[in-house]
Amino acid sequence: MTLTVKTPSKVILFGEHAVVDGYSAIAMAIDLKTTGEIKGNFETITIELSDLNEIFEIAPKLIKELDISNFSPSLKYVLCATKYAINYLIEFKGLTSITPFKLKIFSEIPVSCGLGSSASVVVTTINSISNFYGISLKNEEVINMAYSVEKDIQGRASITDTATITLSGMIEIYAGNYKIMPKELSEFIKTCNFLIVNVEERTRKTADLVWEVSEHPQKEELFKKIGTIIEKVKHNRSKEELGKLMVENHEILKKFGISTEKLDLVIEASKKYAHGGKLTGAGGGGSVIILLKNEKEELLKELKKIGVTGTFECKMTNF
Numbered sequence: 001m002t003l004t005v006k007t008p009s010k011v012i013l014f015g016e017h018a019v020v021d022g023y024s025a026i027a028m029a030i031d032l033k034t035t036g037e038i039k040g041n042f043e044t045i046t047i048e049l050s051d052l053n054e055i056f057e058i059a060p061k062l063i064k065e066l067d068i069s070n071f072s073p074s075l076k077y078v079l080c081a082t083k084y085a086i087n088y089l090i091e092f093k094g095l096t097s098i099t100p101f102k103l104k105i106f107s108e109i110p111v112s113c114g115l116g117s118s119a120s121v122v123v124t125t126i127n128s129i130s131n132f133y134g135i136s137l138k139n140e141e142v143i144n145m146a147y148s149v150e151k152d153i154q155g156r157a158s159i160t161d162t163a164t165i166t167l168s169g170m171i172e173i174y175a176g177n178y179k180i181m182p183k184e185l186s187e188f189i190k191t192c193n194f195l196i197v198n199v200e201e202r203t204r205k206t207a208d209l210v211w212e213v214s215e216h217p218q219k220e221e222l223f224k225k226i227g228t229i230i231e232k233v234k235h236n237r238s239k240e241e242l243g244k245l246m247v248e249n250h251e252i253l254k255k256f257g258i259s260t261e262k263l264d265l266v267i268e269a270s271k272k273y274a275h276g277g278k279l280t281g282a283g284g285g286g287s288v289i290i291l292l293k294n295e296k297e298e299l300l301k302e303l304k305k306i307g308v309t310g311t312f313e314c315k316m317t318n319f
C-alpha cells in the first residue's frame with residue numbers, strides 16, 4: 001500500500017531575514033504542493049527525488065548515524081529530514097525496528113525560488129515517515145524537527161517556513177514563536193489578490209544569503225525598520241497602503257544586497273500596474289510577490305517585456 005502526503009509551500013509577506021534575528025514576520029501558505037509517496041516491502045531505505053533525478057539507497061541500520069555533510073545540496077535536506085525523523089521516532093515515540101521503505105518526492109514548487117521548497121520537502125519527508133510507521137506527530141513536533149533540519153543545513157534559520165507550511169495558514173512569527181494571524185488581519189488579507197512571479201533561479205544558496213545579511217554593518221537599524229513596517233501592517237486595512245509597505249520592505253532588503261536587477265524591474269512594474277510588491281524568501285533572485293489591482297493584463301504584458309513568464313495567482317485561503 002502506498003501512503004501519500006501533500007504539503008503546501010509558503011510566501012513571506014513581510015519580515016524575511018529580520019525574523020532570523022527575532023523580529024516579526026508575516027507569512028502564508030500557498031497552494032503549490034509537494035507530494036510524498038511512501039511504501040514498504042523493500043530491503044533498503046530508498047529515497048527518490050524525481051524532480052532532481054536523484055536516487056539514494058541506504059541500509060536501515062546506517063541511517064541513524066549518516067553523515068549528511070558530504071552529500072550534494074540537492075540531497076541534503078531530505079536525507080537530513082529522514083535521519084532526524086527516524087531518530088526522533090526511536091527516541092521519543094517508541095519505534096523499535098526500522099522497517100525499510102521507498103519514499104518518492106516530487107513537487108510543483110520551483111526549486112530555490114523563495115517559495116519554501118526546502119521546508120516543504122522536509123515537512124513532507126517527516127510526515128511521510130511518521131505515517132509509514134503509524135505514528136502521529138503533533139504540529140509542534142513537526143515544526144521543531146523541520147526547523148532543526150533547516151537550521152543545521154543553513155547554519156541560521158527561523159521557524160517561519162516550517163511553521164507556515166505545517167500549519168497551512170496565515171502565520172505571524174514573533175520573538176521566535178508562531179501564532180495564527182488574528183482574524184481581523186487575515187480577513188483583510190483574504191480580500192487581497194496576490195501574484196507570485198517566479199523571476200529567476202537564485203545564484204546564491206539560502207545559507208550564504210542568510211549569512212551575508214547577518215554580517216551587514218547596518219543590520220540592526222534596517223531590521224528595526226522592517227519591525228516598524230510590520231507593526232503598520234497589523235493595523236492597516238487599505239490595499240493601497242499594504243502595497244506601499246511591501247515596496248518599503250523591498251527597499252530595505254535591497255540595501256542588504258539581496259535583490260537583483262531583474263527583481264527590481266519587476267518591483268517597478270508592480271508600482272506602476274499594481275499596488276506594489278517585494279521579493280519574497282531569501283532573495284538573491286527567486287520570486288516576487290505583487291499585490292494586484294485592476295490592471296492585471298497590463299502588468300502581465302510588462303512582465304513579458306522584462307522576460308518573466310512564470311506567474312502564479314494566489315489568494316490567502318484557509319486550507
Ligand SMILES: Nc1ncnc2c1ncn2[C@@H]1O[C@H](COP(=O)(O)OP(=O)(O)OP(=O)(O)O)[C@@H](O)[C@H]1O
Nearest residue numbers: 051073074107112113114115116117118206281282
Ligand atoms: N522538488 C524537490 N525535491 C527534492 N528536494 C528539493 C526539491 N525542491 C527543493 N529541494 C531541496 O531544497 C533545496 C533548496 O532550498 P532553498 O532554501 O535554497 O530554496 P527555497 O526553500 O525554495 O527558498 P527559500 O528558503 O528562500 O524560501 C534544494 O537544494 C533541495 O535540497
Ligand SMILES: C[C@@](O)(CCO)CC(=O)[O-]
Nearest residue numbers: 016017157158160281282
Ligand atoms: C531568509 C529567511 O528569513 C526566509 C527564507 O524563506 C530564512 C529563515 O527565516 O529561515
Ligand SMILES: [Mg+2]
Nearest residue numbers: 116118119206
Ligand atoms: Mg528554503
